[in-house]
Amino acid sequence: xxxxxxxxxxxxxxxxxxxxxxxxxxxxxxxxxxxxxxxxxxxxxxxxxxxxxxxxxxxxxxxxxxxxxxxxxxxxxxxxxxxxxxxxxxxxxxxxxxxxxxxxxxxxxxxxxxxxxxxxxxxxxxxxxxxxxxxxxxxxxxxxxxxxxxxxxxxxxxxxxxxxxxxxxxxxxxxxxxxxxxxxxxxxxxxxxxxxxxxxxxxxxxxxxxxxxxxxxxxxxxxxxxxxxxxxxxxxxxxxxxxxxxxxxxxxxxxxxxxxxxxxxxxxxxxxxxxxxxxxxxxxxxxxxxxxxxxx
Amino acid sequence: xxxxxxxxxxxxxxxxxxxxxxxxxxxxxxxxxxxxxxxxxxxxxxxxxxxxxxxxxxxxxxxxxxxxxxxxxxxxxxxxxxxxxxxxxxxxxxxxxxxxxxxxxxxxxxxxxxxxxxxxxxxxxxxxxxxxxxxxxxxxxxxxxxxxxxxxxxxxxxxxxxxxxxxxxxxxxxxxxxxxxxxxxxxxxxxxxxxxxxxxxxxxxxxxxxxxxxxxxxxxxxxxxxxxxxxxxxxxxxxxxxxxxxxxxxxxxxxxxxxxxxxxxxxxxxxxxxxxx
Numbered sequence: 192x193x194x195x196x197x198x199x200x201x202x203x204x205x206x207x208x209x210x211x212x213x214x215x216x217x218x219x220x221x222x223x224x225x226x227x228x229x230x231x232x233x234x235x236x237x238x239x240x241x242x243x244x245x246x247x248x249x250x251x252x253x254x255x256x257x258x259x260x261x262x263x264x265x266x267x268x269x270x271x272x273x274x275x276x277x278x279x280x281x282x283x284x285x286x287x288x289x290x291x292x293x294x295x296x297x298x299x300x301x302x303x304x305x306x307x308x309x310x311x312x313x314x315x316x317x318x319x320x321x322x323x324x325x326x327x328x329x330x331x332x333x334x335x336x337x338x339x340x341x342x343x344x345x346x347x348x349x350x351x352x353x354x355x356x357x358x359x360x361x362x363x364x365x366x367x368x369x370x371x372x373x374x375x376x377x378x379x380x381x382x383x384x385x386x387x388x389x390x391x392x393x394x395x396x397x398x399x400x401x402x403x404x405x406x407x408x409x410x411x412x413x414x415x416x417x418x419x420x421x422x423x424x425x426x427x428x429x430x431x432x433x434x435x436x437x438x439x440x441x442x443x444x445x446x447x448x449x450x451x452x453x454x455x456x457x458x459x460x461x462x463x464x465x466x467x468x469x470x471x472x473x474x475x476x477x478x479x480x481x482x483x484x485x486x487x
Numbered sequence: 488x489x490x491x492x493x494x495x496x497x498x499x500x501x502x503x504x505x506x507x508x509x510x511x512x513x514x515x516x517x518x519x520x521x522x523x524x525x526x527x528x529x530x531x532x533x534x535x536x537x538x539x540x541x542x543x544x545x546x547x548x549x550x551x552x553x554x555x556x557x558x559x560x561x562x563x564x565x566x567x568x569x570x571x572x573x574x575x576x577x578x579x580x581x582x583x584x585x586x587x588x589x590x591x592x593x594x595x596x597x598x599x600x601x602x603x604x605x606x607x608x609x610x611x612x613x614x615x616x617x618x619x620x621x622x623x624x625x626x627x628x629x630x631x632x633x634x635x636x637x638x639x640x641x642x643x644x645x646x647x648x649x650x651x652x653x654x655x656x657x658x659x660x661x662x663x664x665x666x667x668x669x670x671x672x673x674x675x676x677x678x679x680x681x682x683x684x685x686x687x688x689x690x691x692x693x694x695x696x697x698x699x700x701x702x703x704x705x706x707x708x709x710x711x712x713x714x715x716x717x718x719x720x721x722x723x724x725x726x727x728x729x730x731x732x733x734x735x736x737x738x739x740x741x742x743x744x745x746x747x748x749x750x751x752x753x754x755x756x757x758x759x760x761x762x763x764x
Binding site for chain 2: 207209210211213214216217218220221222223224225226227228229231232235242288291292294295297300301303304305306307308309310311312313314315318319320322323325327328331332335362419422423425426429430444447448451452457460461464465467468471472
């Protein structure tokens with residue numbers, strides 16, 4: 192009797208534990224790779240460490256050095272250019288194209304064409320556009336057409352190359368935003384638009400006053416995704432210029448990688464990663480806070 | 488009024504067509520030039536139609552240069568296995584969170600989902616250090632585990648949402664029939680979740696396939712290197728001057744994602760979950 196009872200309670204105890212076993216693989220993997228990594232990065236960002244010798248804690252020195260490091264400052268500026276450029280091309284132009292596409296009959300054709308580059312990875316789009324922009328490609332064509340001054344390797348011109356890469360990544364990245372905008376536009380109920388039409392709203396005014404406010408939820412998703420991704424721009428730059436020439440086209444993600452894995456400054460690299468993460472979190476929070484307010 | 492609408496519609500069509508053509512031009516460039524020989528590309532103009540058909544030579548060259556095939560197969564392996572494992576683990580967790588008796592459901596969900604909050608730049612230094620210490624650096628298994636772990640949060644998010652929509656009555660009646668929790672997970676939840684599982688698979692496979700950051704950081708030899716890291720060797724200072732081979736490699740490496748694009752193309756109009764990775 193006693194034994195049976197303890198067996199029963201053993202069994203019920205086990206029964207209480209078993210549901211947690213379903214969670215275990217996910218929690219362990221995410222715990223090891225994500226949560227441990229976050230904590231480790233935070234700690235290392237306060238240390239001077241080359242990965243071989245012992246860690247030396249130096250307080251906020253890495254963070255203070257950041258703001259005196261010309262490479263970091265330039266890279267922040269480039270990242271800002273990426274962010275603004277992303278708002279212009281993959282967001283604003285995607286919206287313009289989406290509105291235009293909802294007005295024509297061959298929607299699916301245009302959707303497919305504009306989305307197609309998105310089926311390539313950023314790395315591959317980078318390789319393709321690098322060869323197009325090389326001296327054998329587009330600049331050469333312009334040279335033949337008589338614009339001799341344009342016939343050089345654009346990607347080796349500091350600052351110009353960042354702009355070119357922003358446009359290139361716009362070519363690759365416009366598709367998803369475009370599709371989301373079209374989905375959003377098609378979902379907008381017809382009644383408020385008809386009502387506004389009857390009251391005389393047309394063209395741009397109709398869009399500004401009626402359609403765009405209704406598109407706000409999708410707009411926020413697109414903005415959040417695009418902003419966060421533009422802050423993390425890495426692949427395109429890595430392939431197209433590798434951050435050069437003379438580290439002039441680096442973004443924060445590239446600078447972080449180079450400091451950590453080329454210059455072996457793991458502490459400094461972690462500090463840049465922290466800076467990047469906190470910036471991204473603040474942006475996300477600002478955008479999402481607005482959404483929650485809108486829902487109230 | 489009608490004629491005005493028709494005319495503006497036509498203008499919009501022309502406007503879109505011009506840009507669509509611009510958007511398509513790079514593809515034309517790639518297709519035309521990937522079949523040329525290197526000599527033909529370097530001596531001729533890129534807008535000339537190809538005279539030779541050097542696909543085989545170009546492939547042999549690029550395969551030699553960056554172990555293209557090995558990278559391709561590695562990425563297929565990472566993409567297929569890591570995504571499958573992630574879906575398996577995430578679905579178990581989603582099942583526990585949505586239907587089993589556990590404490591702190593929201594806590595566990597947020598704990599796992601927090602994996603998507605920080606940019607992946609936060610992870611590369613710690614994982615690189617950890618892998619160097621336990622000899623997982625530059626191994627297939629090492630990259631496989633990383634990809635699995637990083638796919639879990641997104642899959643959990645999608646599957647948990649779906650699992651909550653499964654009617655409780657179904658579960659109750661299965662329990663009356665004496666089905667165990669695991670049986671219910673397999674025969675009800677997993678069976679009903681085919682569509683979201685497919686979506687998770689396609690999206691996460693694409694992410695793994697396209698990843699450059701972790702491939703660069705955690706692998707160095709061709710044995711473990713994923714496809715995008717291999718391709719990245721083609722550009723920059725150490726790159727190749729053989730443009731046609733690079734373009735051919737770009738085409739072949741895009742086949743899996745183009746294939747997925749074709750599958751997803753059909754479901755565009757229904758809207759689909761997105762990831763900010």
